[in-house]
Amino acid sequence: xxxxxxxxxFVSNNPGLTNKEIAAALPEYALHSVQRAVxxxxxxxxxxxxxxxxxxxxxxxxxxGPIGPIVPRYPVEKAEVMPEPKQExxxxxxxxxxxxxxxxxxxxxxxxxxxxxxxxxxxxxxxxTMRAKILKERKRCLSMAPRVKNTGDGWCLAxxxxxV
Numbered sequence: 001x002x003x004x005x006x007x008x009x010f011v012s013n014n015p016g017l018t019n020k021e022i023a024a025a026l027p028e029y030a031l032h033s034v035q036r037a038v039x040x041x042x043x044x045x046x047x048x049x050x051x052x053x054x055x056x057x058x059x060x061x062x063x064x065g066p067i068g069p070i071v072p073r074y075p076v077e078k079a080e081v082m083p084e085p086k087q088e089x090x091x092x093x094x095x096x097x098x099x100x101x102x103x104x105x106x107x108x109x110x111x112x113x114x115x116x117x118x119x120x121x122x123x124x125x126x127x128x129t130m131r132a133k134i135l136k137e138r139k140r141c142l143s144m145a146p147r148v149k150n151t152g153d154g155w156c157l158a159x160x161x162x163x164v
Contacts, residue, residue: 003029007037011047012060019058095125099134102141111145 010022017025023034038058041047048059098121105114118138125131 004037008046011058015059016057095121106141111141115141
């Protein structure tokens with residue numbers, strides 16, 4: 001049975017409750033979800049809201065209109081889906097190209113840029129051994145990157161560092 005149908009049956013069995021009382025009576029559902037469902041029932045004309053602004057009470061509404069013919073559902077045959085393996089058998093050529101690019105950048109001394117390219121390669125790779133290799137290389141690039149040195153007598157923008 002659907003969530004909305006459960007709320008509708010509860011309202012029909014317990015008329016005159018507020019949405020908080022309905023939510024308190026159904027602790028297995030979140031308060032906000034129950035309140036939203038009760039309002040949705042009112043919008044769908046399956047429930048009626050009576051009362052003044054902060055204190056509405058809800059009552060079930062009888063279905064209106066002709067009931068259509070009951071059509072039996074036919075069983076649907078689902079094709080079995082084989083889950084695709086998480087690990088690639090062959091390395092991704094794009095990842096290999098990115099690793100080569102990172103190697104060229106680190107040879108030029110652009111270690112931070114190489115680390116960025118390696119992170120992109122890491123995100124694209126699905127092979128665990130390749131990912132471990134990429135992380136090791138990225139760690140090496142970050143350790144080789146020059147540290148930013150602050151000058152002692154320089155001025156900085158407000159909030160960045162102390163002005164000495």
